[in-house]
Amino acid sequence: MNLPALRGHNEALVLELLRGAGPAGLGRTELAARTGLTPQAVSKITARLGADGLVAEAGRAASTGGKPRTLLRLVPDVRHAVGVHLDRDALRAVRVDLAGRVVAESGGPLDFAAGPEAAVEAVVRAVGRVGAHAGPPLVGVGVAAPGPLDHRAGVMGRVTGFPSWKGFPLKGVLEGRLGLPVLLDKDTNAGAAAAAGAWLRSTWPEAGAGADAYADAGRGAGAGAGAGVGVGPGAGADVGPGVGAGGDVLLGGGPRTCVYLHVGTGLGAGLWLGGGVYRGARSAAGEFGHQVLLLDGPPCRCGARGCVEVLCLEAVARGDLPAAARIVGEAAANLVALLDVDRVLLGGRVVAAAPDVFVAGVGAVLAARALDPARPVVALAGAGVAEGAAEMALAPLFGRG
Amino acid sequence: MNLPALRGHNEALVLELLRGAGPAGLGRTELAARTGLTPQAVSKITARLGADGLVAEAGRAASTGGKPRTLLRLVPDVRHAVGVHLDRDALRAVRVDLAGRVVAESGGPLDFAAGPEAAVEAVVRAVGRVGAHAGPPLVGVGVAAPGPLDHRAGVMGRVTGFPSWKGFPLKGVLEGRLGLPVLLDKDTNAGAAAAAGAWLRSTWPEAGAGADAYADAGRGAGAGAGAGVGVGPGAGADVGPGVGAGGDVLLGGGPRTCVYLHVGTGLGAGLWLGGGVYRGARSAAGEFGHQVLLLDGPPCRCGARGCVEVLCLEAVARGDLPAAARIVGEAAANLVALLDVDRVLLGGRVVAAAPDVFVAGVGAVLAARALDPARPVVALAGAGVAEGAAEMALAPLFGRG
DNA sequence: GCACTTCGGCAACACTGTTGCCAAAGTGGT
DNA sequence: ACCACTTTGGCAACAGTGTTGCCGAAGTGC
Numbered sequence: 001m002n003l004p005a006l007r008g009h010n011e012a013l014v015l016e017l018l019r020g021a022g023p024a025g026l027g028r029t030e031l032a033a034r035t036g037l038t039p040q041a042v043s044k045i046t047a048r049l050g051a052d053g054l055v056a057e058a059g060r061a062a063s064t065g066g067k068p069r070t071l072l073r074l075v076p077d078v079r080h081a082v083g084v085h086l087d088r089d090a091l092r093a094v095r096v097d098l099a100g101r102v103v104a105e106s107g108g109p110l111d112f113a114a115g116p117e118a119a120v121e122a123v124v125r126a127v128g129r130v131g132a133h134a135g136p137p138l139v140g141v142g143v144a145a146p147g148p149l150d151h152r153a154g155v156m157g158r159v160t161g162f163p164s165w166k167g168f169p170l171k172g173v174l175e176g177r178l179g180l181p182v183l184l185d186k187d188t189n190a191g192a193a194a195a196a197g198a199w200l201r202s203t204w205p206e207a208g209a210g211a212d213a214y215a216d217a218g219r220g221a222g223a224g225a226g227a228g229v230g231v232g233p234g235a236g237a238d239v240g241p242g243v244g245a246g247g248d249v250l251l252g253g254g255p256r257t258c259v260y261l262h263v264g265t266g267l268g269a270g271l272w273l274g275g276g277v278y279r280g281a282r283s284a285a286g287e288f289g290h291q292v293l294l295l296d297g298p299p300c301r302c303g304a305r306g307c308v309e310v311l312c313l314e315a316v317a318r319g320d321l322p323a324a325a326r327i328v329g330e331a332a333a334n335l336v337a338l339l340d341v342d343r344v345l346l347g348g349r350v351v352a353a354a355p356d357v358f359v360a361g362v363g364a365v366l367a368a369r370a371l372d373p374a375r376p377v378v379a380l381a382g383a384g385v386a387e388g389a390a391e392m393a394l395a396p397l398f399g400r401g
Numbered sequence: 402m403n404l405p406a407l408r409g410h411n412e413a414l415v416l417e418l419l420r421g422a423g424p425a426g427l428g429r430t431e432l433a434a435r436t437g438l439t440p441q442a443v444s445k446i447t448a449r450l451g452a453d454g455l456v457a458e459a460g461r462a463a464s465t466g467g468k469p470r471t472l473l474r475l476v477p478d479v480r481h482a483v484g485v486h487l488d489r490d491a492l493r494a495v496r497v498d499l500a501g502r503v504v505a506e507s508g509g510p511l512d513f514a515a516g517p518e519a520a521v522e523a524v525v526r527a528v529g530r531v532g533a534h535a536g537p538p539l540v541g542v543g544v545a546a547p548g549p550l551d552h553r554a555g556v557m558g559r560v561t562g563f564p565s566w567k568g569f570p571l572k573g574v575l576e577g578r579l580g581l582p583v584l585l586d587k588d589t590n591a592g593a594a595a596a597a598g599a600w601l602r603s604t605w606p607e608a609g610a611g612a613d614a615y616a617d618a619g620r621g622a623g624a625g626a627g628a629g630v631g632v633g634p635g636a637g638a639d640v641g642p643g644v645g646a647g648g649d650v651l652l653g654g655g656p657r658t659c660v661y662l663h664v665g666t667g668l669g670a671g672l673w674l675g676g677g678v679y680r681g682a683r684s685a686a687g688e689f690g691h692q693v694l695l696l697d698g699p700p701c702r703c704g705a706r707g708c709v710e711v712l713c714l715e716a717v718a719r720g721d722l723p724a725a726a727r728i729v730g731e732a733a734a735n736l737v738a739l740l741d742v743d744r745v746l747l748g749g750r751v752v753a754a755a756p757d758v759f760v761a762g763v764g765a766v767l768a769a770r771a772l773d774p775a776r777p778v779v780a781l782a783g784a785g786v787a788e789g790a791a792e793m794a795l796a797p798l799f800g801r802g
Numbered sequence: 803g804c805a806c807t808t809c810g811g812c813a814a815c816a817c818t819g820t821t822g823c824c825a826a827a828g829t830g831g832t
Numbered sequence: 833a834c835c836a837c838t839t840t841g842g843c844a845a846c847a848g849t850g851t852t853g854c855c856g857a858a859g860t861g862c
Contacts, residue, residue: 066839
């Protein structure tokens, strides 16, 4: 770590806290206390961020016996990011602001089998549709694709059924075409990032309707319970001393843990542990489908017997979705107990076919087996994978790169 | 992060690399390349560390076409740490050097039911036996105790069967008595730290026999395959250019992942993920015993059916240890696949009763179900929990506090 | 013997967060 | 209305970080 890196680190720390605080903002003194920096250092850092337009004043808090603190808040519209969900038969791109709120989206069918070159064109077009208009600069593009793939190198792996993709350097090619930093990751990891992002977003009201001008597709199912009421930004003045519940969400207690469970042709999991995606020693973490749940059960294609995958897909094949949901729920409960998970998001084709059955079925098992019945929260990922990819593109700005 | 913290961070980075390199050492240029710092910065940092006695020159490497690099190595004997394993019926304390090698140990029976005050006296006596003699300063004391407990506050939780311990501030009391920093953590987490520490230790030869003068108990079973041959320290000069395999272990590929599985009156797991112990959002991670492995199986005391714990303990009760090992193995394989684990350590009373049966049984299942048959490595934790506690006390020095 | 490469130290430097000081802007008691 | 007190936050000088430019030392290879 050198001096420029230190500077970036502290700026990211401040931005992360301000993001968590929402439009109400935070005082400099509070930032100093939470970052461990001196008030003077915070003043210098926020002055730089203010000069870049990333941070603005947001009124004053009530006095606590002296001069009232000047609240600072993140200006979400000064930078955007794009997230792309590259699926086996569809593509969806979203443009989000710094708070992670969708301001534009675009989507359509995609023939994954047509090969990587055609998909690159489709991605470039989709990014152009959500991002080519006049608007704030893009900090990067996150791309979520079916695994396995090499996240660090940005190279695709062997996607079952699509041999032409193996070894394709998607990150490099897209960076060349778009002239922007590109992050490539598994769709399940992006799902986990979306689950984590939902917390961060939760302190911000919905994006203003005016920004939606160039959306060309309807909004998806949304990622669970939103804040609902839209209080225009900049309205947060005179908020008592106990502000910053959002910040507490980030720093209080342990780090938040989210899991995304994908139920499609196979079962996979994305893990968000301790403030970032957990990929394991060889980027192979998240193998959830071949968890044995019924010793000596029916044989699975993986060679073992009684895997979640074979049990779940058998239940789906015979049309018994509640049974499939219960099986996923038991496996999810194993995972939740092992990793002390806060939030579970469900996604994938099978879930999308009967979302209520799965959310209710998985939720029931988790509630029955969890130590704390209020956790974990189960929700539907909906169209959230692209949002998660955008979240990953945003992450470096907030020190989670 | 402020300037002193930056300084400490970079010093820790260098120390960590030097620890991984073993007695052979590393050149300044290599340190610069791996830390991302400039050679000048590395020179300043190593000069400071050299003045403190933590780092010394270790000969010169072969030239690569210019002036040969001066190798630097960690001086393990300049600081020590103590690890204490506080078990339900025994206590074991080890004194380790900076490489994590045991230089003294002490152990004996302990009546956990006699209450915390008596145990504090026992810990203080044991630390005195391994640490009161003239020797290098101690950086801290790690204490591993039966969970649950509050790691951050250092307060004991409700240990089943020992109500007098609930809420006892062990960390604070011991710090007062010993005048040293004390870290309190669950025994399973210490086991995971021991598993991870085995890698770090592996580049160092066994500690010299001379240092064992005041050991008063025989060594335990050891933590798996040791390096074996004891080459005295300081012998490593003139090692070709491709040095530092130990350092690659730390930085190459993804972070190493270790798991400790405890099989005793219950089953628990300690997780070492991404360079540190993973505790989860509410320090509840590692709940391994109530993983459901047989849907609708026999009822468990936790309320669910078919948990690993009930299956395993049933097999143990009827004397079928291979079956018990197979059950633990299947559950371990689920965990290994989910988290992409490199190394599994087995410990606990049940394992200790028939170590070979469990290592072979668990290993067979893992080999059958793992993607890479060479991983994960299964080994016996032996007496390693105290070593893990010492490893945790050492961790802040190497930037993993 | 010479050109070249590589290592590593010295001094000056740019930039970080910190300290000491002070003005501004409130509250609350008299 | 006044004054003492608290709290916020900026200005200037400062200590300490890693960085740059330069140079000598110590090897290799032609």
